[in-house]
Amino acid sequence: MSGSPFPTLRQLPALTPRPMTRCECAGIEFEDVLAEVRATGATPEEVCVRTGCGQTCGACRPDFESYLRARLHVVAKPG
Numbered sequence: 001m002s003g004s005p006f007p008t009l010r011q012l013p014a015l016t017p018r019p020m021t022r023c024e025c026a027g028i029e030f031e032d033v034l035a036e037v038r039a040t041g042a043t044p045e046e047v048c049v050r051t052g053c054g055q056t057c058g059a060c061r062p063d064f065e066s067y068l069r070a071r072l073h074v075v076a077k078p079g
């Protein structure tokens with residue numbers, strides 16, 4: 001008999017947080033910010049201020065910066 005019907009903590013899969021792919025506060029996908037940067041030549045900071053990406057709670061900023069770093073090879077800080 002195994003006892004509890006629930007798995008123990010050791011039986012649970014490792015929880016690996018997935019990076020955010022959008023700013024939840026502004027309701028905008030990171031890819032849409034990047035597309036606008038590429039299309040307009042504006043800086044990521046300018047697009048973030050205009051769209052609100054990263055401008056409210058800030059929870060998306062680390063993942064947004066990583067997203068841009070991987071695609072633009074720059075470090076961008078919203079706002």
Ligand code: FES
Binds near residue numbers: 023054056060
């Ligand atoms: S999730 Fe982007 S500012 Fe809150």
